Amino acid sequence: MSSEGEFGVVAIVGVGLIGGSLGMALRRRGLSxxxxxxxxxxxxxRKAVALxxxxxxxxxxxxxxxxxxxIVLCTPVSRIVSDLPIVLSAARPDxxxxxxxxxxxxxxxxxxxDPRFVGSHPMAGSEMTGVEAARLTLFQEATWAVTPHFAxxxxxxxxxxxxGRSVGSEVHVMAPHxxxxxxxxxxxxxxxxxxxxxxxxxxxxxENPSLRVMxxxxxxxxxxxxxxxxxxxxxxxxxxxxxVLGAIDSLTKQLELxxxxxxxxxxxxxxxxxxxxxxxxxxxxxx
Amino acid sequence: MSSEGEFGVVAIVGVGLIGGSLGMALRRRGLSxxxxxxxxxxxxxRKAVALxxxxxxxxxxxxxxxxxxxIVLCTPVSRIVSDLPIVLSAARPDxxxxxxxxxxxxxxxxxxxDPRFVGSHPMAGSEMTGVEAARLTLFQEATWAVTPHFAxxxxxxxxxxxxGRSVGSEVHVMAPHxxxxxxxxxxxxxxxxxxxxxxxxxxxxxENPSLRVMxxxxxxxxxxxxxxxxxxxxxxxxxxxxxVLGAIDSLTKQLELxxxxxxxxxxxxxxxxxxxxxxxxxxxxxx
Numbered sequence: 001m002s003s004e005g006e007f008g009v010v011a012i013v014g015v016g017l018i019g020g021s022l023g024m025a026l027r028r029r030g031l032s033x034x035x036x037x038x039x040x041x042x043x044x045x046r047k048a049v050a051l052x053x054x055x056x057x058x059x060x061x062x063x064x065x066x067x068x069x070x071i072v073l074c075t076p077v078s079r080i081v082s083d084l085p086i087v088l089s090a091a092r093p094d095x096x097x098x099x100x101x102x103x104x105x106x107x108x109x110x111x112x113x114d115p116r117f118v119g120s121h122p123m124a125g126s127e128m129t130g131v132e133a134a135r136l137t138l139f140q141e142a143t144w145a146v147t148p149h150f151a152x153x154x155x156x157x158x159x160x161x162x163x164g165r166s167v168g169s170e171v172h173v174m175a176p177h178x179x180x181x182x183x184x185x186x187x188x189x190x191x192x193x194x195x196x197x198x199x200x201x202x203x204x205x206x207e208n209p210s211l212r213v214m215x216x217x218x219x220x221x222x223x224x225x226x227x228x229x230x231x232x233x234x235x236x237x238x239x240x241x242x243x244v245l246g247a248i249d250s251l252t253k254q255l256e257l258x259x260x261x262x263x264x265x266x267x268x269x270x271x272x273x274x275x276x277x278x279x280x281x282x283x284x285x286x287x
Numbered sequence: 288m289s290s291e292g293e294f295g296v297v298a299i300v301g302v303g304l305i306g307g308s309l310g311m312a313l314r315r316r317g318l319s320x321x322x323x324x325x326x327x328x329x330x331x332x333r334k335a336v337a338l339x340x341x342x343x344x345x346x347x348x349x350x351x352x353x354x355x356x357x358i359v360l361c362t363p364v365s366r367i368v369s370d371l372p373i374v375l376s377a378a379r380p381d382x383x384x385x386x387x388x389x390x391x392x393x394x395x396x397x398x399x400x401d402p403r404f405v406g407s408h409p410m411a412g413s414e415m416t417g418v419e420a421a422r423l424t425l426f427q428e429a430t431w432a433v434t435p436h437f438a439x440x441x442x443x444x445x446x447x448x449x450x451g452r453s454v455g456s457e458v459h460v461m462a463p464h465x466x467x468x469x470x471x472x473x474x475x476x477x478x479x480x481x482x483x484x485x486x487x488x489x490x491x492x493x494e495n496p497s498l499r500v501m502x503x504x505x506x507x508x509x510x511x512x513x514x515x516x517x518x519x520x521x522x523x524x525x526x527x528x529x530x531v532l533g534a535i536d537s538l539t540k541q542l543e544l545x546x547x548x549x550x551x552x553x554x555x556x557x558x559x560x561x562x563x564x565x566x567x568x569x570x571x572x573x574x
Contacts, residue, residue, distance in 0.1 A: 123503035143500055172500050182501040185491050190509040195564035196541035202567035204472050212572055213430055213459050214469040216410035221508040222477040226568040230561035237549050248546045252539055254483035259535045262524050274517035277482035280489035281513040285499055
């Protein structure tokens, strides 16, 4: 197949929110010759075509991987790990392969040091799922991490860096374990925290129905991502286990500190607890 | 003074975000004859006049309370508690007095069962503070709790219920302890949680600067209210101590559960943890 557009024939494996949005962005910006959506549910794949997320679809992963210039794995982490060997053995020697999973070390490890694979992670998810939620602008101004390993050439890494940039993201290159440590705090912990909080609210609302009306912005913020996909977040937590456990322990310690200050009526200490947090938030960059 | 408008002469004690927005709403809707702002900082009070939040201002709490038909205490909780005796001894026998504090039991207790006082709580705060952030529409579609006690007549309670309704809020009447138990979960715990989380992120970002760029919507949500006023939240936590401690304990237990599931690689259990939260969020009403 001829390779028109910067990325030629692009195979998107898993056409949900992220995969569908990426397909849309590549197609509308003329960055691909063909976007092939790969999945197992024909009805959803047909919907992806109708929504303009992909040009054509296939249910044959190996055959599609064999004809693609760029392969992007957009499924939950456990499936990326199980699909990678199939993709790596089918793909051409000059193909570039990446994924959009929220953890990177286990996925890079699953690639076995294959020089064609460079992990990446566009931080553009949401509590919504499915190709119905896909949108052209999902990646604009989002952070997109690219996590090369020792076997990658600069050229291969650059193809994935360009992929992120070409759809409008701000790309940051970092080692897989640095990525995983950072997102354990900035993304994985908030998801665990939100789920934990929502479970408490739901349980307590049975005893005190006033909870259901006594909510404002802080409740909305604390629970938005509680609606996220259980499959996705189970996979993420188990694939980034030690960093997520460390993040949970840090939170537990901070809560113990707040608890002790409140219990002992330590007004100065509690003021400092909130003031340090408030100062940290105001010094934090942008979003 | 003549009592024009439904609420006549209204004294607003503490002209910040909430007090200023209430003054604006009363004035623009023609619900008051005069809105008198009471405070101690003349510069801020003059700014409140310039912004249209109040008609006039005073630094004499007792004298202003003596001429008002309605007195609304809009300062942090500890100041409401210390100002209440002054207001109650100065106010006319037919005056109605309320407050907008985020906790109700300690404030109702501080009113000593005075029939003129009915506690209330418009859930319309934000991480912003000061009269500069005040806006006319702050209370529209917000929840406004009114928490009468045994000595209040229906007439007095109704005046405060009407105050909330007249500025566009959805008013719910409930006992002070029911209110405090509900907001300990829906509002106070999210604030403690957000502050605790922000402290971790700031500390870990010193070791791993990637944290500062690896952020998306979940981080923004988790930290928005970390910027809230330390004075306000110290007061709230200490004034609703037992309910807030119980809420922190509930969260710690949920985090321990998540931790155990992740550590033991219990994929089914962890899926259930997230799935129950996701189901609870989708069944939760509105905002």
